Amino acid sequence: MFWICGFYIMTPRKPKSENSIVDIAKALGISPATVSRALNNNLRISEATRKRVKEMAKEMGYRHNSMASSLRNRRSNTIGLIVPRISMYFHAFFITSLQRQLQAAGYNLMICQSNDSVKLEKELANSLYSARVDALVVSLTLYTEDFTHFEGFLKQGIPLVFYDRVPPEGTPAYIIKGDDYRGGLLAGNHLIAAGCRRIAYISGPPSSSIYRERTRGFQDALAKQGTALREEWVHQHELTTENAWNSLRRLFDGEEVPDGLFAANDTTAIAAVEFARERGIRIPEDLRIIGYSNDPRTSIITPSITSIEQYPNEMADKVAETLLGALQHTTGVPIEIGTPVVCPVDLVRRMTT
Known part of the structure; x- marks a missing residue:
């Protein structure tokens, strides 16, 4: 430590070399091989010796080198x-x-x-x-x-x-x-069975396998019931709360609005419930919502949200x-x-x- 312009300057200490198996062996007057076996609980070493070795290792601050061991064992x-x-x-x-x-x-x-x-x-x-x-x-x-x-x-x-x-x-x-295909299918069938005919869909990017499959299942469910997804009512983007609100505004600012919504994650479904509350949209009378993942939040929000359980x-x-x-x-x-x-x-x- 020394002074420069009124400040203490601490010179870095040289790292202290760590104690090894050899050091423990010297301290106890036994062989390094015995120390190694004792630390690895080898039954060939007596319980008393194992105890002495472990106590000395702890006292000396010994740390097992798992990286070196893994290189030797290739694991x-x-x-x-x-x-x-x-x-x-x-x-x-x-x-x-x-x-x-x-x-x-x-x-x-x-x-x-x-x-x-x-x-x-x-x-x-x-x-x-x-x-x-x-x-x-x-x-x-x-x-x-x-x-x-x-x-x-x-x-x-x-x-x-x-x-x-x-x-x-x-x-x-x-x-x-x-x-995920069945998840989309279940969501589509459920909305149709609940009486929805003007159905919107907010999904993640189609570059991801999960959203491609959820979309395919959802589209197939609606097509079998003679209901097609309107292009302007399908939004695909990262499923954040902010993106969800932006999509919901576009969906509900027109003259005709959806009566059903499938959100491909629960974050978006929760945002839809909050959006509906702000806009005075009644759930489920005016709008029915399904999310995805069965996040625990979906069961405690009011109203609680129908969702797809992924286990x-x-x-x-x-x-x-x-x-x-x-x-x-x-x-x-x-x-x-x-x-x-x-x-x-x-x-x-x-x-x-």
């Missing part, structure tokens, strides 16, 4: 996960369930967030590959159409699982997705089962590479319909 016991946004209800529940199952099996989960940026998704995939994760789980961004940044995993035989937002069928990876815990179960089967080379891998497994969805009816 990191770490699985990478790339999600669009951790804040989204579906992914938050999925992560919680998947992490619990993987930890119980001895694996750590390294969670990364792409923020729906293709550039960031590429960087994260490369970083996780360099970190030598044992497997990678991915839900794609809204705009991912090139999948070459995952090729390193495929070439090295590292298990790669796509879930929810997935690449096209035939991609040489494990693919686990929700039945994130069940999808996490299927992903965990697939991962562990692939990593442990068991016969328990439930799916074939390139052939999607489709998880069920259901309509949960509430007061908006």
Whole structure:
């Protein structure tokens, strides 16, 4: 430490070298091999010695070098996960369930967030590959159409699982997705059965697999009942609250307005309820609304919102089962590479319909 112009300047201290297994062995007068075995709970080492070694390791501030160990064993016991946004209800529940199952099996989960940026998704995939994760789980961004940044995993035989937002069928990876086509079909059939004929649709970008499938199912349901979607009543964009309000204003500022709305996520459906309240639109008398994901908020808002349940815990179960089967080379891998497994969805009816 010294003075310059009346200020204390702290000179950085040289990092203190960490104690190693050799240092612990010297302190106890035993061999480094014995220390290593004791720290790894080898039963060939007596319980008393194991206790002495662990106490000395703690006293000396020893830290196990898991990276070096993983390089020796060619296993990191770490699985990478790339999600669009951790804040989204579906992914938050999925992560919680998947992490619990993987930890119980001895694996750590390294969670990364792409923020729906293709550039960031590429960087994260490369970083996780360099970190030598044992497997990678991915839900794609809204705009991912090139999948070459995952090729390193495929070439090295590292298990790669796509879930929810997935690449096209035939991609040489494990693919686990929700039945988004049926979700759209259920929404369309329900609105028609409820008496709606002037139906609007607010969806996400068609570059994403989930919104393409929801749209296809919704259109098929209406077409079978002789009701076509008006082009001017279909809005496709990122499903934020702000975008939802902008679309709702355009939908309800004309002379003829919708009497039914399918929102391809619950954030948009909640915005529609708030918009209707502000405009004096009665729900469900004047407007019926269906959302998607069965976010817990849909059950506590007034009126409560009809939504499509995606069962994130069940999808996490299927992903965990697939991962562990692939990593442990068991016969328990439930799916074939390139052939999607489709998880069920259901309509949960509430007061908006």
